[in-house]
Amino acid sequence: MNVFQIICLPLPTLLLGLSLAGGLRAQTLPLAENLINLNSTIGEELLIESQARQDYLPLSIQFVTQRNGAYCGVASMVMVLNALSVPAPETPGIAKYNTFTQDNFFNAKAREVITPEIVSRQGMTLAELGGLLESYPVTAQVYHGGDVTLTEFRNLVVKNLQEPNNFVLVNYLRKTIRQEIGGHISPVAAYNQETDRFLILDVSRYKYPPVWVKAEELWQAIATIDSTSGKTRGFVLVSSQ
DSSP states (O other), X not given: OOHHHHHTSOHHHHHHHHHHGGXXXXXXXXXXXXXXXXXXXXXXXXXXXXXXXXXHHHHHXXXXXXXXXXXXXXXXXXXXXXXXXXXXXXXXXXXXXXOOOTTTOOOHHHHHHOOHHHHHHHOOOHHHHHHHHTTSSEEEEEEEGGGSOHHHXXXXXXXXXXXXXXXXXXXXXXXXXXXXXXXXXXXXXXXXXXXXXXXXXXXXXXXXXXXXXXXXXXXXXXXXXXXXXSSBOEEEEEEEO
16 A cells, blocks of 8 residues: 555544554454454444544544453553543653553552552452542543443443543443453443444453444443442443543
């Protein structure tokens, strides 16, 4: 592809190529047929045709991979806080430039919710996810999956994805959408109305690529019981205060 061809690419296609260029050769687990890989012809078309993708670009720019198996929530929050331009703490190693990382996320107020040591052992609940977010100047609206209908879930998330400067984090059971296998947290980046699918930007990029999942399947996955809290998983709508 020459320079002229690159310049003439449709904007969503160009953005897609830029965001995924570093992971094209990554070895990930195979996907079940109910999921659509973003890095595929169909997956790209779903993004281009989406009318609710305000979150895709800012999240792609700030994307990070979780640093260990239990830090999916931390990685997701780091992406959202950076995308919202929340004032960040000092970042060792990059002098005067401040940005949120998985190493500096836990300030004193966040540690009152849950410590990084506990998160590293067992992850976090939906309520802890909301509490950690609100240790910074953002508003976190927590919804348990068992408390919302499919229609309510779809409407709330789609509305968020159509607006700038707010984001959605989902806490779901992987097994329900036919992945391996436990609870997980990641941002949602887009919605395709024709196929009724949400795009999950999975922060465990060493394990799974970003995938399009049916709204009903994702709703079922957030309505599962978290054994730690005894409540259903769910989602959080995050916005600046």
